[in-house]
Amino acid sequence: MHSDRAPLTLKLAAAGGLLFLHLPILLIFVYAFTTEEKSFAWPPPGLTLKWFAVTWHRPDVWEALALSVRVAAISTVLALILGTLCAAAVSRTRFFGRETISLLVILPIALPGVVTGIALRSAFSLADVPFSTWTIVLGHATFCVVIVYNNAVARFRRTSGSLIEASMDLGANMFQTLRHVIMPNMATALVVGGMLAFALSFDEVIVTTFTAGQQQTLPIWMLEELVRPRERPVTNVVAMVVALVTMLPILGAYYLTRGTDQVAGQGK
Amino acid sequence: MSAVTFDKVSRHFGAVRAVDGVDLDIAEGEFFAMLGPSGSGKTTCLRLIAGFERPTAGDIRIFGEPVADLPPYKRQVNTVFQDYALFPHLNVIDNVAYGLMIAGQGRKPRHKAADEALEMVRLGGYGARRPSELSGGQRQRVALARALVNKPRVLLLDEPLGALDLKLREQMQEELKTLQRQLGITFVFVTHDQGEALSMADRVAVFNEGRIIQVGAPEDIYFRPEVPFVADFVGSSNVLPAALVARLTGENCPAAIRPERLQLAEDGPVMARVTGLSFLGLTTRVSFEAEGTRLTALLPQDAPRPAQGDLVALTWAEGDLHLMRAGL
Numbered sequence: 001m002h003s004d005r006a007p008l009t010l011k012l013a014a015a016g017g018l019l020f021l022h023l024p025i026l027l028i029f030v031y032a033f034t035t036e037e038k039s040f041a042w043p044p045p046g047l048t049l050k051w052f053a054v055t056w057h058r059p060d061v062w063e064a065l066a067l068s069v070r071v072a073a074i075s076t077v078l079a080l081i082l083g084t085l086c087a088a089a090v091s092r093t094r095f096f097g098r099e100t101i102s103l104l105v106i107l108p109i110a111l112p113g114v115v116t117g118i119a120l121r122s123a124f125s126l127a128d129v130p131f132s133t134w135t136i137v138l139g140h141a142t143f144c145v146v147i148v149y150n151n152a153v154a155r156f157r158r159t160s161g162s163l164i165e166a167s168m169d170l171g172a173n174m175f176q177t178l179r180h181v182i183m184p185n186m187a188t189a190l191v192v193g194g195m196l197a198f199a200l201s202f203d204e205v206i207v208t209t210f211t212a213g214q215q216q217t218l219p220i221w222m223l224e225e226l227v228r229p230r231e232r233p234v235t236n237v238v239a240m241v242v243a244l245v246t247m248l249p250i251l252g253a254y255y256l257t258r259g260t261d262q263v264a265g266q267g268k
Numbered sequence: 269m270s271a272v273t274f275d276k277v278s279r280h281f282g283a284v285r286a287v288d289g290v291d292l293d294i295a296e297g298e299f300f301a302m303l304g305p306s307g308s309g310k311t312t313c314l315r316l317i318a319g320f321e322r323p324t325a326g327d328i329r330i331f332g333e334p335v336a337d338l339p340p341y342k343r344q345v346n347t348v349f350q351d352y353a354l355f356p357h358l359n360v361i362d363n364v365a366y367g368l369m370i371a372g373q374g375r376k377p378r379h380k381a382a383d384e385a386l387e388m389v390r391l392g393g394y395g396a397r398r399p400s401e402l403s404g405g406q407r408q409r410v411a412l413a414r415a416l417v418n419k420p421r422v423l424l425l426d427e428p429l430g431a432l433d434l435k436l437r438e439q440m441q442e443e444l445k446t447l448q449r450q451l452g453i454t455f456v457f458v459t460h461d462q463g464e465a466l467s468m469a470d471r472v473a474v475f476n477e478g479r480i481i482q483v484g485a486p487e488d489i490y491f492r493p494e495v496p497f498v499a500d501f502v503g504s505s506n507v508l509p510a511a512l513v514a515r516l517t518g519e520n521c522p523a524a525i526r527p528e529r530l531q532l533a534e535d536g537p538v539m540a541r542v543t544g545l546s547f548l549g550l551t552t553r554v555s556f557e558a559e560g561t562r563l564t565a566l567l568p569q570d571a572p573r574p575a576q577g578d579l580v581a582l583t584w585a586e587g588d589l590h591l592m593r594a595g596l
Contacts, residue, residue: 165320166353168340170367170418180366184357 032236064221083148117210131213144197151193277326288478304475346415361395499524530565536583
């Protein structure tokens with residue numbers, strides 16, 4: 001007979017796995033409250049909330065945060081436009097080299113970030129493009145487009161093609177069909193793709209290192225802080241806040257997609 | 269006036285001739301069926317009328333107006349799709365009112381018209397539901413209401429009953445026919461089911477390999493097939509090869525004879541061996557093999573029944589052998 005209860009060893013293994021994954025994250029959180037500022041001593045000698053106030057008054061944190069948000073926002077918008085258009089072309093039409101294009105679009109996510117970074121950096125210097133917010137945005141867009149594209153392609157595939165024909169049959173031109181049929185059916189997929197793209201861009205380090213020049217996004221700023229310690233727990237405070245803030249869109253994306261398992265536009 | 273005319277219309281997809289030189293003339297107010305096996309070009313013809321396909325060659329007119337350059341949204345035709353294609357993000361009433369919304373009607377009048385259309389397909393009170401909450405038959409009615417609410421001059425139906433079970437299908441056949449007579453709209457109906465085509469349509473066009481093989485009233489198609497393909501596909505008739513017919517009648521062309529007209533006899537023009545018997549209730553179907561040709565007869569229940577392997581003579585009344593002089 002099949003037993004519904006897992007054996008004890010399996011439970012222990014699962015608990016061990018979860019601890020291994022999450023304990024380090026909890027440690028980071030704990031150190032945000034420590035009174036010791038030079039090194040991370042365990043157990044923390046005392047607990048305090050003062051690092052939150054210190055962080056609040058550090059302009060370098062705000063600058064890095066602002067840059068990160070700006071880069072993530074612009075990359076996401078760029079990715080939404082390009083990714084959706086590309087997905088529409090690949091899934092709605094047949095043309096020579098369609099499969100190749102589909103592969104080439106997905107490739108950047110499989111490529112190691114180091115390779116993408118070096119490639120972009122040498123391309124920028126060859127073209128004499130000075131490093132700026134825009135070079136970071138371009139770097140991030142390479143993988144953000146893929147995320148949006150994947151989500152959009154999956155939804156296009158599940159949306160029956162005859163919906164568009166039905167709309168046009170009922171008198172709607174291309175733009176009306178886009179507005180009244182395609183967009184409402186694509187909306188959740190695009191929101192999810194956008195959220196994931198934003199989260200990915202927000203904590204990206206490798207490509208950013210190669211394309212940022214003198215500017216610091218939040219993850220790069222954190223890396224620098226660890227190398228040159230000054231008010232060390234500030235890093236932990238930032239890490240904690242960033243973790244909480246990026247988890248929200250990912251959880252949101254999860255809940256939004258959960259309900260859409262039934263096929264949109266399925267006829268029968 | 270003709271509702272739809274095709275003049276030597278072709279639609280080729282690369283080397284595939286989906287529609288190959290079709291001439292067609294559908295009268296206004298007619299219930300017209302396009303019948304054929306899958307891949308015979310009937311659905312492509314429907315899509316050519318709707319505007320989803322452009323002809324490779326030839327001229328299509330809807331009520332006399334050439335439509336080659338008109339996109340689907342500028343044609344006065346509406347389609348009931350095979351998979352219904354209801355918008356999953358809209359409820360039933362907004363699905364039905366979609367065409368009117370696009371046409372710029374206000375919320376109140378378009379919902380009123382949509383309500384009436386739903387009433388007409390006997391789905392009054394279902395407006396607030398989502399398409400996913402409806403059964404197959406109900407979705408089919410919503411699709412019908414969504415097309416009819418726009419008052420099209422031609423309604424195109426692409427295998428609309430294909431996904432329904434037998435009982436529902438028979439009921440919908442009746443309803444569609446009644447609806448068509450009430451509204452007086454031209455219906456163009458695509459199906460691979462010969463029974464459906466014969467029972468519903470005023471005229472039937474039989475398609476095969478991208479061409480129209482025969483057009484005519486259901487009785488013509490059924491009793492007077494012009495070529496063996498029509499005799500076989502539409503009527504499940506027995507097709508006698510030209511050589512056999514030449515010996516029997518002296519005319520060198522194939523001929524058709526309906527299974528219910530074949531009789532067993534003491535002596536007859538054709539000797540056949542019984543290869544199978546199946547009981548159908550009202551009749552018994554008997555399969556024969558005669559001079560290399562497979563034949564089928566439907567014998568009434570009170571007729572004497574042969575046994576498997578018997579060698580019997582087959583006969584028929586003079587007028588029952590239908591010569592197909594047009595087709596070899």
